[in-house]
Amino acid sequence: MASIASDLSLALADNAEAVCRRYLSKGRKEGRYWLVGDVHNTPGRSLYVRLSVSPDGRGAAGKWTDAQSGDHGDLLDIIAAARNCRTMRETLDEARRFLSMPTPPPTEDPPARRDKTPAGTPEAARRLRAASKSIFRSLVATYLASRHITDLAGCEALGHHPHCWYRPSEDDDPAVLPAWPAMIAAVTDLEGTVTGVHRTWLALDGSDKAPVAYPRRAMGHLLGHGVRFGRSGRVMLAGEGIETMLSLRQVMPTAGTIAGLSAAHLAAILFPAGLQRLYVARDDDPAGAGALATLTERASATGIEIVPLEPKLDDFNSDLRAFGRDRLAANLRYQLRAEDAELYLTTG
Structure with missing residues (x-):
């Protein structure tokens, strides 16, 4: 074969x-x-x-x-x-x-038994998620704290895996370690079923991402789905990166949040029932602009209002680390609808 x-x-x-x-x-x-x-x-x-x-x-x-x-x-x-x-x-x-090649006749031998779940499938993603531990008092919490993300309420989608296998690429050093601690984020559909996971490999002390060529990778079925924090509701937040959305939750902890993981996947997220207004934390690049345009076009057909959120720097985690929570909240206050700012913002 x-x-x-x-x-x-x-x-x-x-x-x-x-x-x-x-x-x-x-x-x-x-x-x-x-x-x-x-x-x-x-x-x-x-x-x-x-x-x-x-x-x-x-x-x-x-x-x-x-x-x-x-x-x-x-x-x-x-x-x-x-x-x-x-x-x-x-x-x-x-x-x-x-290739217009003939298909060989089916073999009469019984198919080989497969004990191992194929890599990259939703089943493999669910196994990895199930093998993960709580992030509290873990290297994941250490890593997020280094990014000034310390309020982890509503972060049940995140887990900690102490030895997550890393597949080296041709861009990695030949001596790269085969496994690192990792932040495991569950990608779920609208019903909460795990369809994939996103892995962020971490340094051995949790102080930063692991020194590998590609410290972030996703697996499973991602299209339309995302990493979800908090509950779905009438008003929600969406964006590309996990750390971007967790940064917004430091000042808007009760707002339901979706991380799409990339511009292409953000543009394709499925809208929860009852959603009326979606704030989109877009990245300041052509891909982010394209995702916002696609989301706006899709949402307009369903009566959902799309409102962009713009960071002062390159993303909202950079804003949080550079300016602190109060200034981050102040920047958001004038971009939010007045009633949403009153309901969801905790500072600023």
Whole structure:
């Protein structure tokens, strides 16, 4: 099976642009790369697929990396995600159909037993979340305190894993440790079912992120879902990063909050029932502007009001660390509707 997969992967790489046009149709070609939001064909520029071998021969055609999550793979992974393939056989059969290759007859041997949950699936994400411990008095609390995030009420979505496996990339030092402590954030749907997790690997003392090439990665089914803090309600907050949203909760602790994890995923979040006004903490970059525009367009069709929130610096965690809670709250006060400022702001 491994040899067959390798052969098909090479054949797909020879047709990398055609594969991208079929399975990542919402992306676009730029130079030697195909850019798109993620493996689920979300519009954006986070994920890039190499369409041809790099001039120095180091970069292979068909390889991709998601700059937001740090995940990477080949075109078989793209096909598996695009077609929601549940097994390797389904993925290989779809690849053969794309390449106009005949499908071999089914084997009469019983399928091999799989005791291990496939990596990257919602099931694997739920196992990792279940193996995590409370963040209180943990290295996660130490790390968040270093970011001036100390009020952790309503943060049941977060967990602490003392030895979370880290898959090195080609950008990592060969001597990088195979496991680090990590903050595990549950990604849930509107019913509260865990569909994925986001991992932030931490330094061994919790003082900062781990010294690895990609200290943040997500796994599982993310599209439409997010990391949720507090309860859904008539008024809510949404944004990209976990630390950005936790920073806002330091001065608005009773407001329900959703972290979408990337601009592309923020733009695609599903709206909870009863939501009337959504404040969007946008990042000051083209991707953040695009996410805000998409959310506004989607919300207008359902009667939900979208109100942008702008930090003074690059994001609200930078504001919290540089200016403190009172000035952060003061900046938010004039951007919130008066009744929401009165109801949700605790200082400023």
